[in-house]
Amino acid sequence: MKARLAVALAAAALLTFGAAPGALRPAAAAGASASVQRVNGVPCVAANDLSRLLDAAQFWRADVRKLVLRAGQHRVTLTADNPFVLIDDHTVRLEADVTSLGGQFQVPVSLLPQLPRDSSLARLIVDLQASRVRVAPAAGFVGTPVIRIEDGVARLTLSAERADGATVLSRGRAHLRVRVPGAFAGAAVDSFAPGPLLRAVQLVPGTDATVVDLAAGPDAQGFRLLREDGRVVVELARGGAGLERFAAEAPAGTRVVGVIVIDPGHGGSDTGVHVDQAIEKDLTLALARVLADELTHRTGARVLLTRTDDRDMSQQERAEFANRARADVVLSLHFDGLPGARVRGATAWCAPALYSEGGAGAHAAATGALTPWRDVAMHHAVDSRALADAIAGSLETRGLGPARVRERLPVALLGVNATGLSLECATLTSPEDRARVGTPEGLRELASSIADGVAGYARP
Numbered sequence: 001m002k003a004r005l006a007v008a009l010a011a012a013a014l015l016t017f018g019a020a021p022g023a024l025r026p027a028a029a030a031g032a033s034a035s036v037q038r039v040n041g042v043p044c045v046a047a048n049d050l051s052r053l054l055d056a057a058q059f060w061r062a063d064v065r066k067l068v069l070r071a072g073q074h075r076v077t078l079t080a081d082n083p084f085v086l087i088d089d090h091t092v093r094l095e096a097d098v099t100s101l102g103g104q105f106q107v108p109v110s111l112l113p114q115l116p117r118d119s120s121l122a123r124l125i126v127d128l129q130a131s132r133v134r135v136a137p138a139a140g141f142v143g144t145p146v147i148r149i150e151d152g153v154a155r156l157t158l159s160a161e162r163a164d165g166a167t168v169l170s171r172g173r174a175h176l177r178v179r180v181p182g183a184f185a186g187a188a189v190d191s192f193a194p195g196p197l198l199r200a201v202q203l204v205p206g207t208d209a210t211v212v213d214l215a216a217g218p219d220a221q222g223f224r225l226l227r228e229d230g231r232v233v234v235e236l237a238r239g240g241a242g243l244e245r246f247a248a249e250a251p252a253g254t255r256v257v258g259v260i261v262i263d264p265g266h267g268g269s270d271t272g273v274h275v276d277q278a279i280e281k282d283l284t285l286a287l288a289r290v291l292a293d294e295l296t297h298r299t300g301a302r303v304l305l306t307r308t309d310d311r312d313m314s315q316q317e318r319a320e321f322a323n324r325a326r327a328d329v330v331l332s333l334h335f336d337g338l339p340g341a342r343v344r345g346a347t348a349w350c351a352p353a354l355y356s357e358g359g360a361g362a363h364a365a366a367t368g369a370l371t372p373w374r375d376v377a378m379h380h381a382v383d384s385r386a387l388a389d390a391i392a393g394s395l396e397t398r399g400l401g402p403a404r405v406r407e408r409l410p411v412a413l414l415g416v417n418a419t420g421l422s423l424e425c426a427t428l429t430s431p432e433d434r435a436r437v438g439t440p441e442g443l444r445e446l447a448s449s450i451a452d453g454v455a456g457y458a459r460p
């Protein structure tokens with residue numbers, strides 16, 4: 001049996017998101033484009049379009065029929081009916097003349113690869129098939145994945161300009177997710193034979209990153225992520241040195257989600273992260289209300305909030321609330337503040353699923369150790385991890401990522417005897433994230449995406 005990479009569906013999801021009201025354009029207008037037209041058979045771009053894409057100012061000197069484009073610290077001087085172009089202080093010769101057509105300069109696209117490559121100037125690429133010139137995303141491009149299965153190793157290779165930035169988002173066996181910086185620019189869709197090492201591959205293309213989601217088969221003992229020059233390799237292997245392990249999994253069966261406790265983080269004198277108008281304690285409460293609606297409709301569960309107003313609450317009070325309610329799932333809502341305005345996205349914190357397939361209980365029995373009450377959430381590590389994966393996957397496919405899963409028991413789950421996680425829903429120090437969660441539509445989209453994850457986790 002041959003399987004096709006499932007990419008079309010994810011692409012459709014992306015388009016929907018891109019067209020949503022309030023959706024933000026990435027910085028530097030990545031994706032902006034202009035048409036290419038042929039002048040005497042030479043593909044050209046109009047000087048006005050070129051200025052727009054480079055964010056350049058134009059200066060026309062009629063006496064010498066020269067047009068100067070000034071962008072960042074650079075200047076590009078074009079002369080009518082002349083193939084020589086002055087770029088800063090050096091001259092390049094194009095394959096054909098810059099021509100003046102109907103009062104507008106037409107510039108051969110062979111100029112574009114010669115433009116300076118630095119952060120002050122957008123990088124332009126030519127797509128002759130589509131007859132467009134486009135602004136390349138800052139993180140570059142990711143190419144079509146190539147899959148080879150041989151000698152006990154399934155190997156997926158992706159060309160990527162920023163391969164060194166590839167990270168493992170989550171390490172579940174059913175969803176090993178690797179995030180590769182760069183916009184997906186793959187063309188043909190590869191096909192492969194699903195087998196006991198690799199069952200399926202899904203791509204989630206985004207504007208600044210591409211997520212590869214692999215479903216490992218039963219023969220895969222672990223995985224490796226290799227960041228090489230210009231490419232990322234993900235290997236699933238039967239054995240060998242340097243293999244990373246998959247997260248432990250819960251046995252198949254029902255997963256009842258009858259009672260959900262939502263814990264809006266912070267409150268009262270504890271504001272949490274505070275950037276401009278965005279205050280974490282208010283956002284967590286606003287999101288909790290919308291999320292409660294979504295979860296009630298989507299799962300039919302009884303949904304309770306640890307607080308419904310702006311008040312101080314200790315961790316012990318929050319834990320006691322959840323334990324008294326006999327919560328099946330606890331979601332502690334937070335928003336992040338991280339150094340660097342470019343860091344964005346969500347992080348799900350859950351107890352580490354380090355134990356064997358028998359779960360945390362088996363580990364405690366084997367070592368004879370008693371779990372201190374504070375760490376009781378460790379008993380639910382395997383399910384919590386599955387919940388974190390489901391929610392992170394949902395956020396990622398809706399374009400609300402990157403969504404990271406971190407396995408460390410968060411403070412917000414101390415004393416909580418239930419499956420749960422602490423979810424940093426977005427990063428308030430990122431201007432894009434802050435603008436998005438600052439609108440009712442943005443909060444609704446976030447809530448709906450989290451509810452999707454919970455619904456996907458539940459097995460009635």
Ligand SMILES: [Zn+2]
Nearest residue numbers: 265272334335
């Ligand atoms: Zn917080």
